[in-house]
Amino acid sequence: MTLALTVNSTSHTIEIADENTPLLWVIRDMLELKGTKFGCGKAACGACTVHVDGEAVRSCSYAVKFAEGKQITTIEGLGDEKNPHPVQQAWIEEVVPQCGYCQPGFMMATAALLEKVSSPTDDDIDKNIINVCRCATYYRMRKAIHRAAALMSSLPLPESQNT
Amino acid sequence: MNVKIALIFSLLLFAGLIVGFTDSVATSEYTAVVYNQSDSPLPNRNFDKMMDVLTHQRCMNCHPNDNIPKQGDESHPHNFGVAGGENDHGFQAIKCTTCHQPENNAYSGVPGAPHWGLAPASMAWEGLSRAEIAESMLNMKTNGGKDHKALVKHMTEDELVLWAWQPGVDASGKLREVPPVSEAEFKTAVKQWFANGAVIPSE
Ligand code: FES
Ligand code: FES
Numbered sequence: 001m002t003l004a005l006t007v008n009s010t011s012h013t014i015e016i017a018d019e020n021t022p023l024l025w026v027i028r029d030m031l032e033l034k035g036t037k038f039g040c041g042k043a044a045c046g047a048c049t050v051h052v053d054g055e056a057v058r059s060c061s062y063a064v065k066f067a068e069g070k071q072i073t074t075i076e077g078l079g080d081e082k083n084p085h086p087v088q089q090a091w092i093e094e095v096v097p098q099c100g101y102c103q104p105g106f107m108m109a110t111a112a113l114l115e116k117v118s119s120p121t122d123d124d125i126d127k128n129i130i131n132v133c134r135c136a137t138y139y140r141m142r143k144a145i146h147r148a149a150a151l152m153s154s155l156p157l158p159e160s161q162n163t
Numbered sequence: 164m165n166v167k168i169a170l171i172f173s174l175l176l177f178a179g180l181i182v183g184f185t186d187s188v189a190t191s192e193y194t195a196v197v198y199n200q201s202d203s204p205l206p207n208r209n210f211d212k213m214m215d216v217l218t219h220q221r222c223m224n225c226h227p228n229d230n231i232p233k234q235g236d237e238s239h240p241h242n243f244g245v246a247g248g249e250n251d252h253g254f255q256a257i258k259c260t261t262c263h264q265p266e267n268n269a270y271s272g273v274p275g276a277p278h279w280g281l282a283p284a285s286m287a288w289e290g291l292s293r294a295e296i297a298e299s300m301l302n303m304k305t306n307g308g309k310d311h312k313a314l315v316k317h318m319t320e321d322e323l324v325l326w327a328w329q330p331g332v333d334a335s336g337k338l339r340e341v342p343p344v345s346e347a348e349f350k351t352a353v354k355q356w357f358a359n360g361a362v363i364p365s366e
Contacts, residue, residue: 020268020269020270022268022270022271041270041271042271042272042273042334043261043262043268043271043273044242044243044334055256055258055260055261056256056257056261057260057261058261058262058271060270060271061262061264061268061270061271061273062264062268063264063266063268066264066265109256109257112256113255113256115256116255116256117255117256124254124255126244127244127246127248127254127257128254128255128256128257129256129257130243130244130245130257
């Protein structure tokens with residue numbers, strides 16, 4: 001079947017035999033955007049998180065047919081080296097990643113959270129950011145989330161504990 | 164000695180034959196009862212069938228009393244601290260729809276149906292008896308303002324309710340257990356129970 005979807009503001013028309021193919025595989029294998037990761041394939045770890053019409057979605061468990069006509073954003077569309085999204089900037093400043101595998105999913109989940117809650121409390125973070133990091137970078141992520149919130153608003157930057 | 168034993172056995176056999184011939188077995192007057200649902204000898208049958216479904220984990224897992232969805236046939240709390248939140252559909256950025264789509268996903272084993280979410284706290288059934296569940300269900304103050312007609316429609320037509328019979332596979336590819344009463348039987352039982360006045364049997 002033919003499907004039309006928009007990924008990172010670029011329109012794509014794809015031919016796909018199985019309309020239930022996870023969106024993740026279309027993003028990675030057909031559109032060659034490798035930033036979105038496969039972790040569990042069970043909607044459990046969050047490594048595959050992308051935005052669909054602004055909402056965080058686990059793309060390993062999202063049939064591509066549901067993406068028809070929707071706006072998809074992946075980590076590549078969030079920002080790039082020259083123009084990083086405040087979440088990416090905060091991640092760099094707080095030196096969050098260890099192996100890095102889970103990080104695109106966390107950044108996408110965080111960006112979605114900050115769109116809804118501009119200044120999240122630790123409780124908001126605990127409830128909304130439930131991805132899994134095998135390297136246990138949670139402590140630095142929490143700092144980066146607060147830093148990103150500050151970057152996105154006029155709030156003063158929190159004191160970095162890395163400096 | 165053997166002659167004596169043989170004689171005693173012969174006498175007992177003879178006596179048994181005499182008793183058998185003179186005291187024949189009485190003919191049974193039993194006739195099979197033809198079960199007819201409309202004048203059921205078991206007035207609680209519809210209620211029981213309905214409750215066999217409503218108390219099954221496919222329904223009960225999303226009618227918790229603590230805002231925490233349950234998972235699996237043993238109803239463990241939803242992984243990763245997921246909860247219904249203020250609107251029963253998750254938190255600001257991690258919603259039911261982050262993972263649950265309008266239909267089951269056979270690749271991930273994540274279940275899905277339209278408007279996937281928790282029943283409101285007023286419809287918490289976890290820990291209630293069957294009669295208490297029915298009372299809560301019939302109470303328009305707790306059931307979202309549904310009268311009997313609306314309740315029948317909800318219970319027999321709502322896609323999320325009927326998902327219970329199409330629950331798909333779990334994360335290990337195993338088919339989820341369905342309620343012990345078929346979908347058709349459940350619908351008939353619900354309609355008949357309401358048509359007969361929605362009487363809650365005393366416990
Ligand atoms: S790969 Fe999608 S949630 Fe783990
Ligand atoms: S940084 Fe290694 S899994 Fe998260």
